[in-house]
Amino acid sequence: MINISSLTKSFGKIQALDNLNLEIEKGELLGLIGPNGAGKTTAIRIICGILKPDHGDVVVGGYSVLKDPIRVKSMIGYLPEEPNLYERFKARDLLKYFGELYGVPGERLDERVNELLELVGMEKRAEHRINTFSKGLRQRIGIARALIHDPEIIIFDEPTMGLDPATSISIRSFIEGLKGEKTIILCTHYMDEADALCDRVAILSGGKIRDMGTPDYLKEKIHGQKILQIKIKFPDVEIEKISSFNSVENVNLKGNELLVSLNSKDEISDIINLVGHNLVSVNTKEPTLEDVFIHTVKD
Amino acid sequence: MQISILILMVIFFNFFTANIESDKGVTLSPSLTGFASVDISDNSGIFSNQINKDVLKINNLSYNESINRLNQGKITAALIVPENFTKNIDQFKSSNVDLFVNLEDPKQIVATNEINSTVKSISAAISNQWINSLVPQNKTVETTVKEEKTGESLPLKLINKMMIAVLLFLPLFLFGNIIVDSIVGEKERKTGEILVAMPVSHVAIIIGKNMAVVLTMAIQVGIWLIILLIAGFDINNPILVYLVVILTAFPIVGITSVISAYSKNYKEAGIGLSFIYIVIVGFLIVPALAYVSRQSISSNISPMTLVMRIFSGETLTTTEWIIPLASIALISIITFWLTIELFKRDYIMFGPRPGIIRTTLDLIGIKRI
Numbered sequence: 220m221i222n223i224s225s226l227t228k229s230f231g232k233i234q235a236l237d238n239l240n241l242e243i244e245k246g247e248l249l250g251l252i253g254p255n256g257a258g259k260t261t262a263i264r265i266i267c268g269i270l271k272p273d274h275g276d277v278v279v280g281g282y283s284v285l286k287d288p289i290r291v292k293s294m295i296g297y298l299p300e301e302p303n304l305y306e307r308f309k310a311r312d313l314l315k316y317f318g319e320l321y322g323v324p325g326e327r328l329d330e331r332v333n334e335l336l337e338l339v340g341m342e343k344r345a346e347h348r349i350n351t352f353s354k355g356l357r358q359r360i361g362i363a364r365a366l367i368h369d370p371e372i373i374i375f376d377e378p379t380m381g382l383d384p385a386t387s388i389s390i391r392s393f394i395e396g397l398k399g400e401k402t403i404i405l406c407t408h409y410m411d412e413a414d415a416l417c418d419r420v421a422i423l424s425g426g427k428i429r430d431m432g433t434p435d436y437l438k439e440k441i442h443g444q445k446i447l448q449i450k451i452k453f454p455d456v457e458i459e460k461i462s463s464f465n466s467v468e469n470v471n472l473k474g475n476e477l478l479v480s481l482n483s484k485d486e487i488s489d490i491i492n493l494v495g496h497n498l499v500s501v502n503t504k505e506p507t508l509e510d511v512f513i514h515t516v517k518d
Numbered sequence: 519m520q521i522s523i524l525i526l527m528v529i530f531f532n533f534f535t536a537n538i539e540s541d542k543g544v545t546l547s548p549s550l551t552g553f554a555s556v557d558i559s560d561n562s563g564i565f566s567n568q569i570n571k572d573v574l575k576i577n578n579l580s581y582n583e584s585i586n587r588l589n590q591g592k593i594t595a596a597l598i599v600p601e602n603f604t605k606n607i608d609q610f611k612s613s614n615v616d617l618f619v620n621l622e623d624p625k626q627i628v629a630t631n632e633i634n635s636t637v638k639s640i641s642a643a644i645s646n647q648w649i650n651s652l653v654p655q656n657k658t659v660e661t662t663v664k665e666e667k668t669g670e671s672l673p674l675k676l677i678n679k680m681m682i683a684v685l686l687f688l689p690l691f692l693f694g695n696i697i698v699d700s701i702v703g704e705k706e707r708k709t710g711e712i713l714v715a716m717p718v719s720h721v722a723i724i725i726g727k728n729m730a731v732v733l734t735m736a737i738q739v740g741i742w743l744i745i746l747l748i749a750g751f752d753i754n755n756p757i758l759v760y761l762v763v764i765l766t767a768f769p770i771v772g773i774t775s776v777i778s779a780y781s782k783n784y785k786e787a788g789i790g791l792s793f794i795y796i797v798i799v800g801f802l803i804v805p806a807l808a809y810v811s812r813q814s815i816s817s818n819i820s821p822m823t824l825v826m827r828i829f830s831g832e833t834l835t836t837t838e839w840i841i842p843l844a845s846i847a848l849i850s851i852i853t854f855w856l857t858i859e860l861f862k863r864d865y866i867m868f869g870p871r872p873g874i875i876r877t878t879l880d881l882i883g884i885k886r887i
Contacts, residue, residue: 264868
């Protein structure tokens with residue numbers, strides 16, 4: 220559905236994207252994660268036809284964003300980090316206004332506006348002005364605006380940034396509801412959000428994709444091993460002896476907690492025996508997407 | 519920036535006063551003493567004495583000398599009074615007075631009006647004298663000529679012309695803030711990102727925004743023109759006048775758009791517009807004043823001159839039409855193109871914005887940014 224090839228973009232001396240290549244399947248929900256300044260927003264702005272790349276191209280549904288930007292734009296619904304809505308409009312009027320600009324036929328537009336207001340739970344605030352809305356309500360109207368023309372592709376840039384947990388959960392469940400039906404790119408800082416929603420995750424850093432795959436694949440990839448979390452009474456364990464086990468990759472003592480990275484489970488009982496009477500409790504810790512992110516970006 | 523604006527204001531003000539002042543006067547009011555030169559061939563001295571010398575510079579010369587000077591363009595008009603004028607009056611016979619004018623001299627309207635006014639006054643005085651001489655009366659006949667004011671005074675006439683022109687063009691400068699808001703405002707509110715993401719071309723966005731402002735201006739100018747006509751101002755060819763003023767809106771909107779597109783924020787756009795509007799007002803008014811005060815082909819470059827000439831009922835040559843209309847078209851095309859090209863540039867909407875020189879080099883394709 221979306222084919223990004225050799226995408227390069229600079230702003231002055233800052234290289235925002237460096238030969239970015241990516242393919243997104245129809246109906247897929249792809250997460251773009253990365254530190255600040257990684258190039259996530261630049262990448263999605265180029266896909267949306269807002270920015271022009273220095274090199275490379277993006278082909279959306281068979282149309283080049285460089286050669287046929289109007290057609291590409293009509294296929295995409297874009298929700299920026301800040302919804303940036305015209306403040307003086309009423310919610311309903313704003314949706315109608317954008318619907319007209321996107322060319323939604325008049326008879327269909329009223330129906331579509333009502334559908335979307337209901338979908339984002341804003342039907343009771345339809346006649347209220349945007350400048351009276353909280354950030355969460357604006358984000359809901361922003362989502363409705365992005366969907367007004369029923370696009371095949373939806374791009375969300377930090378949709379839950381700065382929202383309270385309840386609003387974030389409702390927006391995540393809304394995005395989840397679109398999964399499979401639409402092709403979605405979700406740009407986020409929240410690893411649990413990407414982990415829960417995305418079919419695949421691309422980790423972007425320094426304008427390049429550092430790693431990509433399903434959340435499980437990525438987690439498995441960085442920690443094919445397990446982390447053994449051992450709580451001890453006194454911090455006087457023989458770290459060198461623990462490190463000498465073949466399955467141990469790394470040992471880290473933090474106060475009364477010993478973190479042992481293992482590439483296999485075979486020697487767990489031997490390690491516990493070595494700790495002996497000093498042992499309080501033992502847990503195995505599963506790696507999270509956050510661990511993957513930190514591991515990948517650090518590399 | 520502020521100092522340069524101040525200096526420009528002083529220069530333009532000096533230019534204005536230099537054009538509008540007579541060579542004798544030093545005051546700032548438009549006294550217009552000896553505004554137009556008129557040669558008079560008048561043995562009787564009646565007309566020479568009665569013509570308003572505050573306005574017209576009178577030279578008493580022979581018929582041939584007067585006509586020669588008129589043909590050479592040295593004077594605005596020549597008034598020829600027959601040699602037997604006094605004799606005809608005494609014999610109760612009518613007598614013709616001929617006025618020759620230089621039609622290419624814009625001051626001829628003023629000279630004609632003043633001389634007509636004088637002729638009417640003298641004619642009325644002579645008629646009264648004849649009637650009084652035929653009817654026996656107890657009281658002595660007044661021999662002095664009464665001044666008959668049939669029209670407005672000259673300075674007022676000129677002020678009216680300038681005032682009408684200025685009033686008609688004024689609405690074009692009242693909507694700069696709408697253009698700034700529609701372009702810079704989109705950047706500051708970050709709504710421009712959504713706008714550019716929509717399936718609409720940059721050309722359509724800029725043309726749409728600018729046309730909305732031109733339409734607002736057109737309505738405003740129309741209202742003002744109707745009010746002026748209702749108020750009794752003498753405006754010939756009002757539709758033509760209206761069209762020329764509206765055409766002038768295009769380059770003004772274009773220039774304002776360029777400033778807005780390049781500016782990062784309202785403040786920067788405001789400073790830029792203050793500076794550029796002084797230049798535009800100068801471009802409009804100075805040639806118009808130059809046209810009123812002296813004959814100058816170059817004064818036709820200003821659409822305000824064109825409008826003044828149209829509503830004064832003057833006949834214009836093709837060249838006199840082409841000069842201002844071509845300047846309007848050229849500036850409009852360049853500024854609209856510049857705005858669209860700037861709006862297409864990523865650095866204009868999202869930064870970092872380069873300096874004017876680098877931007878210019880990028881626009882003309884010498885150095886890509």
